[in-house]
Amino acid sequence: MLGVQLAELLDADPPGVAEALDLVAGFDDTLVHGLARLGEERSAALTALAGAVAASPLGPAVAEATGKVAAGSVSDDHLAALAGARTALLGAVHDARLADLDAALGRTRDAWQEPPAAAPAARSMLAGSRSWLRELAIAGWRGVGHDLISAADQTIEALLAEPELRRLAVLLDGLAAELRASSPLATAERLPARRWADLWARALTLSWEDDVTDLSCAAPPVESVSGRLLLLGVDVHEHGTAVQAQVHAVLEPADGAPARLVRTSVVAAKVDTIVGPALWRLLHGHPVLLTALAERRALEVADLPLLPGGDLVWHDDRATAGEPADPFATARIQLAGALAPPVPPLERHPVRIAEPVLLEGYTTDGSALELDGRTLPVDLDRLPACGPLTPALVAASSACISLLRWDGGRWMVQPLAVQATVKRKPVEVHGGDWALGITDPKVAKAEARAGDAVAVLRERAGRLLRK
Amino acid sequence: MNADTAAWEQCSTVRVIPPVRPRKLAKVPFVELAEGRLQGVVSSGSDIARVYVSSIAARTHDYSCSTNNNRPCGGVSGGPCKHLCALVDEAVLQYGIDRVARYLHVEVGPESGGGGGADLMSRLSGSRESASAAVVFSRFLRHLAYLELPDTTAPVPELHWFPATEAVR
Numbered sequence: 001m002l003g004v005q006l007a008e009l010l011d012a013d014p015p016g017v018a019e020a021l022d023l024v025a026g027f028d029d030t031l032v033h034g035l036a037r038l039g040e041e042r043s044a045a046l047t048a049l050a051g052a053v054a055a056s057p058l059g060p061a062v063a064e065a066t067g068k069v070a071a072g073s074v075s076d077d078h079l080a081a082l083a084g085a086r087t088a089l090l091g092a093v094h095d096a097r098l099a100d101l102d103a104a105l106g107r108t109r110d111a112w113q114e115p116p117a118a119a120p121a122a123r124s125m126l127a128g129s130r131s132w133l134r135e136l137a138i139a140g141w142r143g144v145g146h147d148l149i150s151a152a153d154q155t156i157e158a159l160l161a162e163p164e165l166r167r168l169a170v171l172l173d174g175l176a177a178e179l180r181a182s183s184p185l186a187t188a189e190r191l192p193a194r195r196w197a198d199l200w201a202r203a204l205t206l207s208w209e210d211d212v213t214d215l216s217c218a219a220p221p222v223e224s225v226s227g228r229l230l231l232l233g234v235d236v237h238e239h240g241t242a243v244q245a246q247v248h249a250v251l252e253p254a255d256g257a258p259a260r261l262v263r264t265s266v267v268a269a270k271v272d273t274i275v276g277p278a279l280w281r282l283l284h285g286h287p288v289l290l291t292a293l294a295e296r297r298a299l300e301v302a303d304l305p306l307l308p309g310g311d312l313v314w315h316d317d318r319a320t321a322g323e324p325a326d327p328f329a330t331a332r333i334q335l336a337g338a339l340a341p342p343v344p345p346l347e348r349h350p351v352r353i354a355e356p357v358l359l360e361g362y363t364t365d366g367s368a369l370e371l372d373g374r375t376l377p378v379d380l381d382r383l384p385a386c387g388p389l390t391p392a393l394v395a396a397s398s399a400c401i402s403l404l405r406w407d408g409g410r411w412m413v414q415p416l417a418v419q420a421t422v423k424r425k426p427v428e429v430h431g432g433d434w435a436l437g438i439t440d441p442k443v444a445k446a447e448a449r450a451g452d453a454v455a456v457l458r459e460r461a462g463r464l465l466r467k
Numbered sequence: 468m469n470a471d472t473a474a475w476e477q478c479s480t481v482r483v484i485p486p487v488r489p490r491k492l493a494k495v496p497f498v499e500l501a502e503g504r505l506q507g508v509v510s511s512g513s514d515i516a517r518v519y520v521s522s523i524a525a526r527t528h529d530y531s532c533s534t535n536n537n538r539p540c541g542g543v544s545g546g547p548c549k550h551l552c553a554l555v556d557e558a559v560l561q562y563g564i565d566r567v568a569r570y571l572h573v574e575v576g577p578e579s580g581g582g583g584g585a586d587l588m589s590r591l592s593g594s595r596e597s598a599s600a601a602v603v604f605s606r607f608l609r610h611l612a613y614l615e616l617p618d619t620t621a622p623v624p625e626l627h628w629f630p631a632t633e634a635v636r
């Protein structure tokens with residue numbers, strides 16, 4: 001990314017974004033206090049939301065929902081309409097921001113093609129999810145107590161058992177844990193209103209029983225691809241009971257088609273006491289992928305399903321780790337020309353923006369990168385404990401492969417790899433360096449002292465679970 | 468409401484749960500602050516197949532300790548037993564003393580010198596109660612059951628809301 005591109009990105013001010021976010025904030029406030037206690041001001045916020053989508057196909061349903069909810073009748077259909085309106089607004093913000101980014105980078109993005117509808121899964125447990133989300137909305141975050149939080153446990157347990165519904169299970173589990181940890185909510189100093197409304201709205205969308213609902217994990221993949229996969233870096237996501245390693249890469253298709261940007265993800269369930277580098281041990285069922293990360297190798301892949309949103313569905317047995325491949329070389333040579341994937345409609349939300357870029361020639365104090373007089377803050381909260389990247393390394397860096405993200409009204413970078421100078425020697429550090437084990441002796445020693453959490457819990461599970 | 472709070476409330480990816488610190492799990496495989504209690508499971512020192520379920524209630528600080536089959540712990544009649552002490556020690560390691568003290572409604576002043584579990588323990592003044600071990604034990608089993616779930620390779624885009632935890636620095 002050049003200074004002039006960064007300037008273009010930072011100067012872009014798509015019309016309507018601030019207004020859309022104001023409407024979202026108004027809706028989010030209704031969830032803080034609960035739909036049972038709307039009052040005049042918060043009813044007006046719902047009416048304003050309905051006004052914003054009035055001209056869209058959602059219009060009539062949202063208008064009706066607004067009236068009914070204000071009158072005290074809260075049904076699943078009404079909530080779905082309201083969540084839909086909020087989702088549509090944030091989807092538009094996402095589109096505007098991603099379009100700015102593509103324009104600034106000169107990145108070409110493939111057009112979305114609706115895949116054939118997935119066969120509806122066995123979704124009787126979705127009713128349980130919807131009813132919990134309804135109770136939350138009626139009570140409002142301030143009114144949510146221990147009993148209501150625990151009421152989700154059974155639903156989550158049932159959802160977890162159904163691999164096709166893992167997305168919803170992981171989401172509800174993450175939300176319930178946050179509600180629990182923030183209790184008592186009635187007197188909490190502050191509440192993450194935007195965040196929880198995001199999670200609530202997405203969960204409601206995923207709980208919707210309708211043949212056209214596209215749970216993309218259940219949708220049949222439209223094509224399968226073979227070729228060489230050149231890794232750019234790994235973005236790790238985690239909450240108490242789930243971890244996802246999402247690898248960003250450039251795919252060179254074997255059929256000679258143009259290179260494309262793809263992601264591939266592996267997700268494992270975990271518990272909250274497994275943290276830091278131990279996370280990789282949960283993903284050991286994907287040794288080829290972990291080897292490619294740790295040893296910075298290219299991958300040869302054969303017949304991997306490619307979902308329409310640019311996600312390769314990983315099959316470790318269809319991949320082999322090949323030659324060493326420097327991710328910085330990939331970023332320098334391939335990133336600018338690779339075809340970017342479209343975003344599935346229901347995933348359109350600003351948090352999903354995570355576009356790989358190469359940044360170099362900047363100066364930095366570690367908290368922001370400065371390039372040709374423009375500054376881009378570094379998201380230091382996204383330097384995870386499972387990898388070797390630290391704020392000090394970012395401060396000493398001269399180039400990085402990063403994801404561009406947009407949250408809280410501003411662009412930020414999340415470094416995935418850095419080239420830095422440490423003790424006057426050049427070093428290159430990647431977030432996935434520890435995928436096969438910690439390579440820093442000091443950190444390894446500290447980890448060894450803490451013992452092997454995964455092994456201890458597996459032993460306990462083996463002894464106690466099947467009695 | 469100040470500007471920082473307003474900005475925080477309008478971010479999608481703010482961290483709500485402070486990161487848990489790594490600790491050895493062999494002695495106390497499970498600790499949680501939930502349902503108005505500090506509760507958890509302590510492995511028996513003598514019998515590998517036996518565990519103790521220990522808990523301390525917030526506010527009253529009443530405590531209990533029994534095996535997972537509801538047999539009372541032999542040590543708990545004379546005051547908090549070694550299992551309860553281990554539970555508190557490990558909770559302090561996992562969550563930090565401030566979070567544990569706040570949950571239990573215990574004052575720990577700065578004069579405690581950053582104190583540990585023993586310091587916290589000395590400030591508890593509850594008496595023995597008999598709480599059912601079954602609920603906590605089943606929560607522990609549910610906790611362990613996560614490790615039995617199969618991996619998936621379908622992407623979970625919702626996890627973009629949950630960045631991996633940074634190191635406790």
